[in-house]
Amino acid sequence: MDTDNAVVERLLTPAEVATIFRVDPKTVSRWARSGKLNARRTLGGHRRYPENEIWALLDQHQGE
Incomplete structure (x- = not known):
């Protein structure tokens, strides 16, 4: 089994996302x-x- 090319996507909890956006979970x-x-x-x-979608969304909203 070739696992060298596997990409692991980091997933955030609601509390982690809430901290990033400074809102309640x-x-x-x-x-x-x-x-x-x-x-x-x-x-x-x-x-x-x-995680990548959360940071992209934050970047998008900060640019407005």
Whole structure:
């Protein structure tokens, strides 16, 4: 099995995303439900957010 080319995507918790955007974690969950953030679900049903998408979204909003 060739794992050298595997890319591991870092996923952030709602609390980590909330810290980045300086909002409450419940706000992050609300954004995910409304479709503003792309969330993935863990096997336990928890939301996780792709780190690269979060930083790109932050950069986009800071540029406005």
